[in-house]
Amino acid sequence: MPVRREHRTRTATRTNCISAINGTAVGAGDHAAIVWPLLCGVAKAKYYLMTADFIGGREAERIGLVSLCAPRARVLGRVLEVAAQLARGSQTAISGTKKSLSNWMRMAGPIFDNSLVLEMLGFLGPDAREGIGAMRAKRAPEFPSAKLPGAAQ
Known part of the structure; x- marks a missing residue:
């Protein structure tokens, strides 16, 4: 890799x-x-x-x-x-x-390996797609996983 x-x-x-x-x-x-x-x-x-x-x-x-x-x-x-x-x-x-x-x-090699795996997994999810879409559309992202304290789910 x-x-x-x-x-x-x-x-x-x-x-x-x-x-x-x-x-x-x-x-x-x-x-x-x-x-x-x-x-x-x-x-x-x-x-x-x-x-x-x-x-x-x-x-x-x-x-x-x-x-x-x-x-x-x-x-x-x-x-x-x-x-x-x-x-x-x-x-x-x-x-x-x-x-x-x-x-x-x-x-810190094991930390690096773990960090790399988590980063790659993050690139595959809906938050990454939303981030890319928001950047292309020049708008603030609305991440599917975002949670505001006290907000209704």
């Missing part, structure tokens, strides 16, 4: 990967059930993943979801500075640190 392979590759590679995103970054593919609680804590992970609220760059940095947030004009320059800093550092120490920290991700 390509998603599993990506997860294993991401945690096993010795090469450092620095991402620079100039614009909107959208979820999916980040294996949120594993990564987010490690980055920003369970409470924030639950809040943002369950509400699907928008997270701006500054807020993502504040809660630890991303390492840095830079002004649009400084994104590329800042990522090159970080890359140069890493390149000048002890590669033995940096790769050892990366390997140690990646162990957290590898230990």
Whole structure:
């Protein structure tokens, strides 16, 4: 399964990967059930993943979801500075640190598998169809499984 392979590759590679995103970054593919609680804590992970609220760059940095947030004009320059800093550092120490920290991700393998199954099952249901239909029609979704507290069923 390509998603599993990506997860294993991401945690096993010795090469450092620095991402620079100039614009909107959208979820999916980040294996949120594993990564987010490690980055920003369970409470924030639950809040943002369950509400699907928008997270701006500054807020993502504040809660630890991303390492840095830079002004649009400084994104590329800042990522090159970080890359140069890493390149000048002890590669033995940096790769050892990366390997140690990646162990957290590898230990979460069963969580990843469970999360992936639940995500795929969710894509097959009526809520997914309604979400896609609402997005295409540019309207608010009315999910079949939605329940408002106190509302008649």
